[in-house]
Structure formats: C-alpha cells, structure tokens
C-alpha cells in the first residue's frame with residue numbers, strides 16, 4: 337500500500353516541548369515548574385460568574401467576534417490602562433487564547449514567501465504560526481545575561497520581504513520588559529519597511545520593581561500597524577479557559593477575523609460571559625497580583641541561588657532562564673531537563689527549545705514560578721537534596 341503523506345509545511349515542527357514536559361511531569365510525579373500555568377485558583381468572583389453563566393443558559397455559539405459585553409470590557413480595559421481606543425464592533429476580537437490570535441494574525445496578513453521577524457528566545461507557538469501562514473521566520477537572538485535587543489541585528493533581519501514582526505513584552509522566557517528605546521527601534525523599522533507589529537502582551541500586568549508596560553500601539557505611528565494581542569490566562573489564572581483577544585484597526589482586524597471565523601467560530605460562550613467579571617475586578621486586584629508575583633520571584637531567585645543555578649532576575653512575566661553549569665557540564669539541556677524531571681522530581685523546560693539558531697540556549701533551563709509558595713518550597717526541598 338502507498339504510504340499516506342502529510343503536509344510538507346509541517347516538516348520541522350514537533351510536539352510543543354513545554355507541553356511534553358508537563359506530560360512527563362505527570363508521568364514521573366514531578367513538581368511542574370515547566371509549563372507556565374498557575375497552580376492556584378482564579379478570583380472567586382470569576383468562578384461564581386462562570387457558574388451563573390452556565391445556569392443562565394449560555395451554552396450555544398457566541399457571536400463570532402466575541403460576546404459584546406466582553407468586547408466592551410476589553411475596550412474599557414485598553415482605554416483605561418493604555419489610553420488606546422478600539423471600536424467594539426470592528427476592532428476587537430475574542431479568540432481561543434493568545435495562541436489562536438497570533439495564528440489568525442499571521443494567517444490574516446502574510447502571504448507565502450513573506451518573512452516574519454521573530455525574536456529568539458520565543459514562545460514555541462510563534463514559529464508554528466509563521467509556518468501555518470506559509471511565511472518564513474527570520475530570527476533575531478537576545479543573548480544572556482541581559483537579553484537586550486540588538487537594534488543593528490534587528491535592522492539586518494528586516495528586508496523588503498518583511499511582512500511582520502512578533503514582539504512579546506514582558507517577555508517569556510527571558511523576563512525582559514523592553515525599554516522604550518528598544519520598542520522605538522522596533523517601531524521605526526516597522527514604519528520604514530511598512531511592516532505590521534504583532535505584539536503578544538499577555539503578561540502586561542506581571543511586572544516587577546515598579547516597571548510600567550508600554551504597549552507598542554501607543555508609540556508614534558504604530559496604532560495603525562499594530563495587532564495587540566492579550567489574554568486572560570495569565571493575569572486572571574485562567575489558562576484552561578482559552579480566552580484571548582486581538583485589538584487592531586479595522587482592516588487588520590477584518591483579516592484575522594476571517595481566519596478566526598473559519599477555524600474556531602468563537603471562544604467558549606459561557607466562559608466569555610464569565611470573563612466580564614474578571615475585567616470588573618478593582619485595581620487592587622492588579623496591585624495584589626504584582627505583590628504576589630514579586631514574592632514568588634524572590635522565592636524562586638533564592639531557591640536558584642541556594643541550589644547553585646545562575647540566573648538574572650526577570651523584569652516581568654513569571655519565568656527565569658537559569659544556567660546549570662554547576663550541576664553538569666556534560667549533559668545538554670534536553671538531557672538535563674529530563675534528569676531534573678525524572679531523577680530530581682522538578683520539571684523544567686530545556687533552554688534551546690526557545691531558540692531555532694543552533695547552539696543557543698543549550699546550557700539553560702527554564703523555571704516557571706506561577707506557583708503557590710508551598711509548591712516552590714517543595715521544589716526547593718527536592719533541588720537541595722540533589723544539589724551538587
């Protein structure tokens with residue numbers, strides 16, 4: 337019998353390493369510091385709203401672009417925090433997570449052969465999104481220990497084929513919060529090359545040491561060429577609800593909406609209704625969020641120091657890339673992550689899975705610390721027991 341063939345587009349894509357590590361963590365009963373999801377519950381008012389939404393019978397398709405009350409809530413959020421105005425009817429789209437919003441954005445704007453600039457290390461999903469769109473990813477690396485954006489390298493990555501750049505700030509996995517100067521550098525190139533900036537701002541409220549989030553769309557001349565993608569998963573500890581959104585001028589929104597319309601139709605209807613309650617939480621929720629994550633970051637950095645890992649404290653988001661040279665100079669990052677998960681009992685992600693460029697990230701692993709302090713304590717106990 338002839339072998340059934342599958343799409344050649346997918347060659348080079350493999351199962352998400354992060355999600356594979358979660359499977360391994362479950363299999364080996366390891367404490368899961370690999371995948372970036374909170375192990376604590378969402379605010380009780382959000383859960384109560386979800387119960388109400390089911391009781392109220394919101395069980396059928398939602399309007400494709402998102403439940404109007406939720407789009408209004410997103411509009412108010414973007415206006416209140418960032419002074420950005422989006423039209424509820426045409427410019428805000430609720431998606432199944434940030435992941436879908438980015439895929440829909442790339443598929444909506446790129447043609448086969450176009451290039452999209454992706455900053456390494458990156459969230460695995462970006463490369464898949466480029467591949468699905470038929471676009472060629474062009475990588476610009478951020479290098480340890482400071483992971484600064486090298487604007488000369490960035491300029492070299494742009495060409496007349498560049499259709500878009502994906503910028504994630506606060507950044508997973510480095511924890512960088514890009515400075516205004518770095519962002520202005522990106523913006524200038526986008527304007528010069530007539531490129532779209534797709535920004536992944538899912539960690540916009542997870543910031544340390546008084547840092548402020550600067551949305552790309554707020555920079556001069558960027559509103560009209562930016563698709564701002566955000567999500568509820570991280571800020572409200574709802575990663576399993578699969579709720580994200582894309583805010584962009586009508587022409588760009590229309591393009592991504594076409595993809596969204598024919599792939600997922602809509603995000604889960606009852607959860608969209610419930611999510612309105614998340615946006616109604618008072619400002620004190622966000623202040624507490626920062627305080628809680630600051631405690632988790634301090635705990636994580638202390639653990640890493642005690643356990644002889646070397647790392648730079650993140651400026652935002654809830655990850656830290658750590659070097660493990662004191663533990664092993666012979667195991668590569670995949671082998672070491674495997675050893676950590678199966679022998680030490682703490683699951684982490686191999687650093688090179690965030691890079692495409694050969695050799696980068698090879699001596700690093702990523703820890704996610706969106707966890708209860710007692711979970712981090714338990715991880716510390718295991719790490720100290722196994723420490724060199």
Ligand SMILES: Cc1ncc(COP(=O)(O)O)c(C=O)c1O
Pocket residue numbers: 372432433434435436459504507508536538567568569575578579580
């Ligand atoms: C930078 C970044 N973007 C997107 C996602 C995925 O978002 P969602 O669960 O809303 O699809 C993650 C999850 O870890 C992330 O870190």
